[in-house]
Amino acid sequence: MFRLFYFLSECFFFPPADPRRSEIWEIFCSVAKNLNLSVPTLNGLDEEFLKTEYTRLFISAPFGTIAPPYASVYLSSEGLLFQRGHDEALSFYEQAGLRLEERGEPADHLAFELAFVGHLLEERKERLLEAFLRKHLLRWYPAFHRRLLAAEPHPYFEFLARLTGEVLQKLFEEVSYEEKTIS
Numbered sequence: 001m002f003r004l005f006y007f008l009s010e011c012f013f014f015p016p017a018d019p020r021r022s023e024i025w026e027i028f029c030s031v032a033k034n035l036n037l038s039v040p041t042l043n044g045l046d047e048e049f050l051k052t053e054y055t056r057l058f059i060s061a062p063f064g065t066i067a068p069p070y071a072s073v074y075l076s077s078e079g080l081l082f083q084r085g086h087d088e089a090l091s092f093y094e095q096a097g098l099r100l101e102e103r104g105e106p107a108d109h110l111a112f113e114l115a116f117v118g119h120l121l122e123e124r125k126e127r128l129l130e131a132f133l134r135k136h137l138l139r140w141y142p143a144f145h146r147r148l149l150a151a152e153p154h155p156y157f158e159f160l161a162r163l164t165g166e167v168l169q170k171l172f173e174e175v176s177y178e179e180k181t182i183s
Contacts, residue, residue, distance in 0.1 A: 001171075004031060005118030008164050012069055012111040014059075015050040028163055035166050040155035053154045067148040071108035074140035081106055085140060089113060092132045096125060110144065113137050114164070117171070130175040138172055141165060 007024050025042070032039050057066050071085025089108040093100050093116060100107045117137070120129040141164075148161050 002118040002121035004167065005114050005121065008160075008167070009111045009115035009118065011160055012058075012109075012114060012164075013105075015047060015054055028159070031167065032159070032163055035163075035170065037159075037163060037166060040159050042156055045154075045156055049154075050156070053157060057148060057151055057153055057157060061151075066151040067144055069110035069144065070106055071110075071113065071136065071140045072106070074143045085136070088136050089116075092116065092128070092136060095128055096120060096123070110141075117168075121171075126175050130172070133168065133172045133175065138168060141168060 004027065007027060011024065029039050058069050059065060068081075070081055071089055072081050072083040073079050073085070075085035075088070076083030086106055086108040089112070090100070093107065096116070096119065098116075098119070100112065105112065113136075116132070117129065120126075120132065145161050145165050149158065153161070
């Protein structure tokens with residue numbers, strides 16, 4: 001399951017030329033089927049279009065960024081970068097023994113946080129994973145998801161956000177249940 005979060009992470013970064021896009025899409029469709037989610041038909045989805053739509057949604061639009069993929073925007077009262085959500089993310093990374101060098105994107109970017117979930121799953125750090133989801137990621141992801149959907153994104157990004165939310169919620173239920181049965 002940790003690989004799924006690494007794939008999701010890649011999808012929330014600016015779209016590179018990715019020869020594995022069809023492989024990733026097949027994985028997403030398989031996961032969606034297991035979660036009983038409908039999968040949109042995506043004809044003619046090319047790299048340039050993905051870049052344009054990604055920019056509109058996550059980087060800049062005429063009246064500001066529509067759905068900034070940063071925890072600090074949603075967790076700080078000012079809605080600014082490098083605030084509370086950023087510091088929280090760094091604290092969790094440090095608890096896992098990781099040190100992130102910020103190059104280009106702040107540490108609280110959704111892509112980094114999804115990769116961190118993958119890392120915690122891979123390392124079997126269930127307690128830290130449960131805390132990270134409960135105290136951090138699932139506190140801001142729903143607001144991000146609502147803003148994204150309000151922008152009427154291309155079905156690819158709508159599906160990506162919906163799938164991510166469903167997988168995160170399912171994972172949280174699993175690790176929370178395991179935590180309760182262990183205690």
